Amino acid sequence: MSIIDELQSLKAEALASIADAETLSQLDSVRVTFLGKKGSLTRVLRGVGFLPAEERPVVGKISNEVRAVLEAAIQERQAALAEADLAARVSADAIDVTLPGRKRLPGRKHLINQIAEEVVDIFLGLGYMVAEGPEVELDHYNFTALNHPPTHPARSATDTFYVRDLSQGLDEDQGPVTEVLLRTHTSPVQVRVMERQKPPVYVIVPGRVYRRDIADPSHLPQFQQIEGLAVDEGITFGDLKGTLDYVCKELFGRDRMTRFRPHFFPFTEPSAEVDVSCGICAGSGCRFCKKTGWLEILGCGIVDPNVFGYVDVDPEVHTGFAFGMGVERIAALRYDIPDLRMLVEGDMRFLRQF
Ligand code: PHE
DSSP: OOHHHHHHHHHHHHHHHHHHOOSHHHHHHHHHHHHSTTSHHHHHHGGGGGSOTTTHHHHHHHHHHHHHHHHHHHHHHHHHHHHHHHHHHHHHTOOOTTSOOOOOOOOOOOHHHHHHHHHHHHHHHTTOEEOOOOSEEEHHHHTGGGTOOTTOGGGSTTTSOBOOOGGGTOOTTSOSOOSEEEOSSSTHHHHHHHHHOOSSEEEEEEEEEEOOOOOBTTBOSEEEEEEEEEEETTOOHHHHHHHHHHHHHHHHOTTOOEEEEEEEETTEEEEEEEEEEOTTTTTSOOTTTTTSSEEEEEEEEEEOHHHHHHHTOOTTTOEEEEEEEEHHHHHHHHHTOSOGGGGTSOOHHHHTTO
């Protein structure tokens, strides 16, 4: 085969390989195979030296043409492959802007905290200070200094969670032989505040409390209370009534009325439970208020002189009132929530309403 024939067949072969190359790197190896320093064209042209002198320019010209044709073909193929490559990457990365986004809901305060803050704010407006106390409490503050006799039923291990130090060798089923418990109400903070602060005292105390109750529509083993305590010279039951009537109207609406029913608490005397008129029937009686026209919302009373005895306040000089309300209960009454457990289950479909 003459060199010219070899060049022609090399050209045909190279054009076919260029056309077959499917990626840029395949194309580059085709270029190296045919046009590279050690490639086919170089190899064929090594034979030129053996040709008669007059044939050499002809072969040189043809080989230049072959090289030019192949380089052009490679360039063209390269452009086509680059374009295809870009198109493929663009379509792989494509974002469907018509796909509906996922809505992110803003965070918000839990209803219980909203209400607790609202109550605290009302009392801040009346000049009260916020006080807090420990959730793990001593029997002394939770019961004894609040005038509970040693036999009071609330002290039983079936009502109260006692905290036992198991490292002291006590068994789980040994009786309530401990002084440490989870507070059953926020009232122990009354005692703690009066221990450090002499009257006048005006405090509002939000906090978690614990009782050994099974959760049901109207009970939770853990819930929140807000305690209030006012101690000053000349405080009367009238001050208590005026304060709580104002607070109920702030919380439930100006048109609501309050009533005070006699009750008993060991640490207040006299004591009362406060009802607010039913917002659904306005007092005429309906299912929501169980036909009574009234909804019970808190307990209160005049601080018992025995409590003052534990904190060295002279009951001949100072008198005081105290009250305690359940935050979950207020939420349930205000928004007609049929089951307190809904407030702690964390179902966003429910909680988002508030
Ligand atoms: N501590 C009482 C309760 O949990 C409520 C209360 C507080 C009553 C203050 C009177 C005075 O039921």
